[in-house]
Amino acid sequence: MRPRPEPVQVIKERRDAALAKLVGGIPYVAFLGIRFERRGDELTATLPYSDMLIGNPVLPALHGGVTAAFLETTAIIELSWSRLWSEVEAKRIDPQALDATRMPRMPKTIDFTVDYLRSGLPRDAYARARINRSGRRYASVHVEAWQDNRDRLFAQATGHFLMPQAPDG
Amino acid sequence: MTERLAEIARQFIEAIPHARALRLSLETIGAGEAEIVMPYDARLVGDPATGVIHGGAVSTLMDTCSGAAVMAHASAPAGTATLDLRIDYMRPAAPGKSIRARATCYHVTRSIAFVRAEAHDGEADTPVASATGAFTLERAERPE
Numbered sequence: 001m002r003p004r005p006e007p008v009q010v011i012k013e014r015r016d017a018a019l020a021k022l023v024g025g026i027p028y029v030a031f032l033g034i035r036f037e038r039r040g041d042e043l044t045a046t047l048p049y050s051d052m053l054i055g056n057p058v059l060p061a062l063h064g065g066v067t068a069a070f071l072e073t074t075a076i077i078e079l080s081w082s083r084l085w086s087e088v089e090a091k092r093i094d095p096q097a098l099d100a101t102r103m104p105r106m107p108k109t110i111d112f113t114v115d116y117l118r119s120g121l122p123r124d125a126y127a128r129a130r131i132n133r134s135g136r137r138y139a140s141v142h143v144e145a146w147q148d149n150r151d152r153l154f155a156q157a158t159g160h161f162l163m164p165q166a167p168d169g
Numbered sequence: 170m171t172e173r174l175a176e177i178a179r180q181f182i183e184a185i186p187h188a189r190a191l192r193l194s195l196e197t198i199g200a201g202e203a204e205i206v207m208p209y210d211a212r213l214v215g216d217p218a219t220g221v222i223h224g225g226a227v228s229t230l231m232d233t234c235s236g237a238a239v240m241a242h243a244s245a246p247a248g249t250a251t252l253d254l255r256i257d258y259m260r261p262a263a264p265g266k267s268i269r270a271r272a273t274c275y276h277v278t279r280s281i282a283f284v285r286a287e288a289h290d291g292e293a294d295t296p297v298a299s300a301t302g303a304f305t306l307e308r309a310e311r312p313e
Contacts, residue, residue: 028223031212052190055233056250063187064251065232069225076215106216109224113255 018088018095019043022080025103026073032066034073041085045074047125054122062120067145071127071157072112075141078129079107079161105164107139112159120154121147139163173245188233191226195237201274203237205230208267220264224298227288228256230270231300235284238272239304242282248307249282255301262297266290272300282306 015038023029023036032053035046047053047070055063084104087093093104127145134140139161146153191213197204207230215223232251239249262268272286282304287296 025217026223027212027214027217028225032225052186054186055188057184057186061250063185063229063232064236064254065225065229066187068228068232068254068256069223072225072228073223103218105218108261109256109258111255111257112224112228113253114228114251115253116251119250 021098045127068114071143074127075129107161110160114157201242205234221261234270234272238274239282242274247309250305252303262290263292
């Protein structure tokens with residue numbers, strides 16, 4: 001007979017705590033106001049509209065740099081989360097014990113290419129990342145961002161990342 | 170020409186809310202070139218373990234500087250928007266140091282501007298990052 005599964009609330013709390021620790025420790029994520037929602041291991045990033053995100057006040061439109069930053073942040077969090085998820089699920093990491101000094105190292109961006117499809121409207125934006133390849137050292141990630149309609153992307157991006165190496169190699 | 174460039178410089182500081190939020194300052198502009206400085210700011214840190222500025226803030230600096238270079242091109246564009254921007258990160262920016270971006274709009278067609286940019290932190294000869302981008306080019310209405 002297999003062991004009784006943990007109560008759903010215990011599992012949810014552990015996963016949500018891990019995500020909150022991962023995202024909450026990054027000042028720039030708070031500066032832009034980016035939030036992450038979780039369904040199982042799937043993340044959706046939200047960039048809530050704020051006047052300070054505007055790059056073209058005449059249109060008005062979101063700053064192209066903000067769009068790039070939103071996509072890059074989504075890619076980095078997705079990569080870190082995918083690693084953290086397996087550690088937390090295997091109970092090798094206790095999310096309650098994580099703090100700024102004991103977080104898993106972040107991946108480093110090697111390159112990032114943003115494709116601007118239409119101007120970012122002055123309203124909330126959403127993004128999801130897909131890890132196309134994740135090796136021991138390198139990862140390739142694709143990110144899509146939309147606003148009103150999931151099928152009408154306003155930007156997409158592809159980036160390569162250097163994955164943090166375990167201290168013992 | 171000089172008046173137009175001075176006006177662009179003023180607009181970059183005053184009219185772009187997100188450039189203000191990052192406290193960007195446009196140092197030089199003219200003939201398809203621009204130079205913008207982003208001071209170090211703890212709010213922009215991407216990795217709390219190292220204090221290194223997030224790549225996204227560097228992207229914004231590069232994008233803003235590239236757009237300024239397009240606006241400063243001799244063809245006197247009426248407006249521009251980013252079509253595509255690629256950033257290569259050579260090394261982390263030194264914590265505590267401001268980052269200086271220089272962009273050159275090296276070619277324009279009727280409707281497209283091509284730009285190269287580099288970001289330096291003054292710590293080494295190697296740039297922190299380099300960028301290449303394609304921008305839309307809105308031509309001013311021809312006067313009658």
